[in-house]
Amino acid sequence: MKFSNLQLTTPYLKLDPLFYDKVSPTPLEKPYIISTSQDAAKLLGVDEDLNNDERILELVNGETFLAGSEPFAMAYAGHQFGYFAGRLGDGRAINLGKVNGWNLQLKGSGLTLYSRRGDGRAVLRSSIREYLMSEAMYGLGIETSRALALIGSQSSVAREQWEKGAIVLRLSPTWVRFGTFEYFNSIGEYSKLEELADYVIDESFSYLKEEENRYLKMYAQIVKNTATTLAHWQSVGFNHGVMNTDNMSIDGRTIDYGPFAFLDDYDSNYVCNHTDSEGRYSFKNQPGIAHWNLSMLARALSPLVNYEDMQVVLDDIYANQYEKKYLELMKNKLGxxxxxxxxxxxxxxxxxxxxxxxxxxxxxxxxxxxxxxxxxxxxxxxxxxxxxxxxxxxxxxxxxxxxxxxxxxxxxxxxASNPKYILKNFLLQEAIEKAQNGDFSMVDDMLSVAHAPFDEHLELEYLARQTPKSAKNIKLSCSS
Incomplete structure (x- = not known):
């Protein structure tokens, strides 16, 4: 099966139009393929080499669409750095549709209704980071969105300076966020809240469809999944950087790779996001922030489920699941x-x-x-x-x-529990600088070790070297 022969469906568009805005991508100028992940493509049933698909570039660039695709952006809200921000939505991501249980989305594909003052674009450096880290987290055994392809272009995008635009084609079983529920609660659309909960159960927790108290049980599973993911993050030394509720997936997987980092030296107080001046999303704070985010989700769900019941679930499940899983992972690392x-x-x-x-x-x-x-x-x-x-x-x-x-x-x-290859920020920065000069070889090298981080790659030994003192504890911006 070729990627270009896939047939998509758009079940999200069966929801009320308040949930989304139909919008087409804005193609980049003079696009070119940088890298593809055949490993991710297998999830869609694609077994032919992506690089041999003559339509792959125009599909990722949004010039043409797979059969059945109806592009749209999703509405959601969220708490950003602890403060409710109102409606946010997919400001630079456009959904294409779903196949084989995976939702396809173009990140950096142009303006949407939710772009606010943004330009709807992503730059090369942030796109390389998202592409590689999506695949690296999978290689580490952590639930995550995936990335199928990365393209660059000659389109100029304004950030701290002018940079070149890029697009990542990324995949996830769901793109519903904690903030999606927060949005409909905040505007008083409680019937839409129930519609969303039914959609989430159908998409992510189908075994709960016929259960009594299914919304409470859905919440319990979200709590458990989130605690499990946080235990994995802490065990491998991963700092997400922007744990806003709009960046929290409803099924607990890791999404939205912006200013992230793996620890260089062990530093519990490490903050990888230079916007985070108060250290809210420091490495050591992540488990507690996840708990806080889950409590915000409980508030959003309270028109459907008794709030006190959800608080009992949160208190009973989260800490126990996190501590149990974290100790299990750390003991494995220690043998x-x-x-x-x-x-x-x-x-x-x-x-x-x-x-x-x-x-x-x-x-x-x-x-x-x-x-x-x-x-x-x-x-x-x-x-x-x-x-x-x-x-x-x-x-x-x-x-x-x-x-x-x-x-x-x-x-x-x-x-098998202690990876040799971790995509540290100094390595990613080297790959980015080479890519900005037209050399994408290091992107390919890092993708190879990302998929098999516990193995020995003798020809790629340079990717396992210790972080130089001058490159330790890099801080990144939200556009990174």
Missing amino acids: LFQEEENDASLVRWLLGTLESCVVDYTLFFRKLSYYNGDNETLTELCEYQQRPLQEWLEAYSTRLKKESLDDEVRKKKML
């Missing part, structure tokens, strides 16, 4: 598979130690996977003091003796 009472304390001790000693988070766990009692290979990662890590490793060695797995099996399991 600890037996149940021991003090394991959570051992994890907290390690994180405090990595922070005080200034240690590269990803590199530490990858090297720990090969641990055989030689402390020096790990303590040499400390930028400052080594003694605290030495003390932790002694306690870790004692704890390992309680494990029943032999060292080789443990090492194999740890290597």
